[in-house]
Amino acid sequence: MKKRCSVFLLAFFLVELGIANDSTSTKPISIDSNSQYFEGKVVYQHQIINPNQALISDEEFYESMPNGGKSMVTMYIRGNKYRIDDDKTSQIYQPLSNSVSIYKKNDSIYNAFAGAVEDPIEKAEKSEAKATVLGHSCIAIGIQTKWETRVYLYSPSQLKTNPYYWKSHQKDYLNITAGKTGNFPLLIRQKSSLGNFELIAISIEKVKLADDIFEHPIQK
Secondary structure, three states: OHHHHHHHHHHHHHHHHOOOOOOOOOOOEOOOOOOOOOOEEEEEEEEEEOOOOOOOOHHHHHHOOHHHHEEEEEEEEEOOEEEEEOOOEEEEEEOOOOEEEEEEOOOOEEEEEOOOOOOOEEEEEEEEEEEEEOOEEEEEEEEEEOOEEEEEEEOOOOOEOOHHHHOOOOHHHOOOOHHHHOEOOOEEEEEEOOOEEEEEEEEEEEOOOOHHHHOOHHHO
16 A cells, blocks of 8 residues: 555656656647646737727727737746746746746846735626637636726636646636636636736647746746
8 A cells, every 4th residue: 555655646746847758848739628737838919908988999099009009928837837928027936935926028026926816806706708719618707806807718628727726826816717717718808997908819839848938037
């Protein structure tokens, strides 16, 4: 019995460290909805949304915005780690400290504790919102605080993750989304006092990711 337990623990340890086949990235392969957990790269399009079309037309609202208010966000996911890159920052999750290291392009760095929510949640429940993203039908969770409303739309067959990894990750409500559904979202819609946006996946690549993807640029 002891021998069997030791073998199981060793196998679990090796999987968690991502030792098997975890070197440099390979070419994208087709997504298998039956695979256990997603590892790879997701590219999202971030679109700023006109907050009040009655006051200003979309044409006027987007006229002064670079690229019509559109920008790209790339997310790398492997096990209990992720990295998010946009045109201004890189954010790398540190699971041991449950914190997010945020690197700005001006070389500054700071850490944000992921175990605390930004705003107290007033309501979190299943939403009636629906969407089809990259051919996948999505279901939704809605989260409401005093200052914002977010709808997270996900497909049960895509971007699968172990929900246990995110139970203590309250930042960006990951404990309520991936921590309950076992999936990262394909689409996020936000309405808030700070602005409205939509973040939608435009490409998914299932690839093996190298360790240095999750190392902070300053620390390399």
